[in-house]
Amino acid sequence: MDNRPIGVFDSGVGGVSVLRTLLELMPNEEFIYLGDTEKVPYGTKSKEEIVRYSLDCAEFLKSKNVKMTVVACNTASNNAREELKKQYENIKLVDLVKPILAIEFEEDEICHIGIIATEATISNEHFRKSLEEPEDSGKVKLFKKAGPKFVELVEKNEIHTDKADHIIEEYMSPLLQENIDVLVLGCTHYQFLKKKIQTFAPDLHIVDPSEWAAHDTYNELRSRDMLTNKTNHKNVQFYISKPSTEFRHLASNLLEFDCAEPIIVNIH
Numbered sequence: 001m002d003n004r005p006i007g008v009f010d011s012g013v014g015g016v017s018v019l020r021t022l023l024e025l026m027p028n029e030e031f032i033y034l035g036d037t038e039k040v041p042y043g044t045k046s047k048e049e050i051v052r053y054s055l056d057c058a059e060f061l062k063s064k065n066v067k068m069t070v071v072a073c074n075t076a077s078n079n080a081r082e083e084l085k086k087q088y089e090n091i092k093l094v095d096l097v098k099p100i101l102a103i104e105f106e107e108d109e110i111c112h113i114g115i116i117a118t119e120a121t122i123s124n125e126h127f128r129k130s131l132e133e134p135e136d137s138g139k140v141k142l143f144k145k146a147g148p149k150f151v152e153l154v155e156k157n158e159i160h161t162d163k164a165d166h167i168i169e170e171y172m173s174p175l176l177q178e179n180i181d182v183l184v185l186g187c188t189h190y191q192f193l194k195k196k197i198q199t200f201a202p203d204l205h206i207v208d209p210s211e212w213a214a215h216d217t218y219n220e221l222r223s224r225d226m227l228t229n230k231t232n233h234k235n236v237q238f239y240i241s242k243p244s245t246e247f248r249h250l251a252s253n254l255l256e257f258d259c260a261e262p263i264i265v266n267i268h
Contacts (some may be wrong), residue, residue, distance in 0.1 A: 002226040005030040005219070005237075007061030007069040011053070012040035012155050012245060014189030015072025016254045018094070019236070020212035022070070023255070027227050028222075031236045032064050033251075036267065037202045038242035041151045042075040043118025043187065053268070054080035058088050059237070068092060070217050072186055072210065074117060074187050078124045092220070094185050094213040096121075097130040100140075103182055103207065111140045114175035117186025118248060119146040143178045145170050147190065150234060154189040157250050159196070166242060168193065168200050239263035 006026075008019050019033055024134050034057055036042075040166050042050050054076040061069050067185055068090045076084075077093035100113060121127055135142055149167045153159055175183065183201070184192060188210045198206060199252045221227050238254075240247055240262045251259040 001229050002067045002221075003030075003228045003230055004065055004067040005032045005034045006221075007034070007064060007066035008072050009054075009069070009076075010063060010073040010188060011036050011075070011115060012151070012189070013250045013254070014151065014154055014192075016251050017188045017191035018070060018072035018210045018214050020255055021210060022217060022222040023210050023234055023236075025218040026227065026231055027234055028231070028232050029235075032061060032066060033238050034060055034237055034267070035124075035238070035240045035244075035247060035262070037240045037244050037247060038268070040155060041118065041148065042073060042079075043120045043148055043151060045120065047079045047120070047124070049229040050076060050079040051083050055087065056267045058084055058091065062088065067092075068217060068221060070084065070213065072188050072213070074209070075120045078121050078127045081126060082137065083093060092213060092217045094188065094209050095216075096127065096184060096209050097133075099207045099209045099212050100131070100184060101133070108239055110138075111182060112143065112153065112178055112180045113182045113184060114143045114145065114178065114180035115184045115186050116145045116147045116150070116171060116175070116190065118151070122146050123184055141178075143175055143176055143180060145171060150193055151187065151189045154192050155258050157246055157253070159192055164193065164196060165200075168197055172197065172200055176201060176204075180204060186211065196260070201256060202266040225262075235262065239265045241267050258262075
């Protein structure tokens with residue numbers, strides 16, 4: 001039993017997708033969510049900047065005495081992986097490769113997999129090397145696409161607009177021309193566009209690594225007997241690094257309950 005809170009951070013509101021699944025799995029846990037709204041998006045930043053920002057976020061959550069830190073950001077998970085794991089013991093990262101390896105391939109067919117992610121993730125050396133195993137197997141062909149405008153759609157609450165439809169068509173059409181069978185959502189922001197993408201490409205199997213990260217966190221806490229014995233029920237404290245008139249509204253819409261007003265903090 002461990003009644004300390006679970007920390008979750010992302011560059012903005014996108015990591016709420018991971019938080020949403022965590023709340024479904026562990027509704028009685030206390031959560032602290034940090035959105036680095038001052039530096040969003042991480043996907044356009046250099047690796048050095050991403051590492052620095054990620055360590056700052058993790059250190060802030062450590063100061064809140066969290067029992068586990070969930071890095072609810074693919075860009076941070078890929079670019080600051082080694083630094084985060086070296087400095088922090090109880091930390092969970094979003095893994096893009098495990099979900100790909102878990103896909104069941106037809107024995108005599110080549111599976112065409114599309115991966116849409118931020119530019120920083122697509123160009124990250126660790127990410128590219130991690131994909132060598134499935135690519136070298138000869139069973140898959142991978143097609144990668146950067147999707148920075150998806151992050152903007154979520155952060156600006158423009159998911160249900162014609163603009164979103166046009167951007168989905170812009171990003172998805174080249175991947176569909178490659179006859180992809182599977183689409184991997186390589187950014188936690190993208191989960192909030194999943195239904196619209198599925199409507200655009202109804203026959204496509206969509207893999208969401210953010211859900212994997214949430215389940216992995218739950219399984220580890222349970223196996224280590226670190227779940228709470230309290231009955232908090234959706235107790236989340238939000239922190240952001242820059243004032244935002246939209247954050248609370250967005251988080252409330254995405255989580256489907258009235259979220260607390262975020263506290264502004266200086267983390268850098």
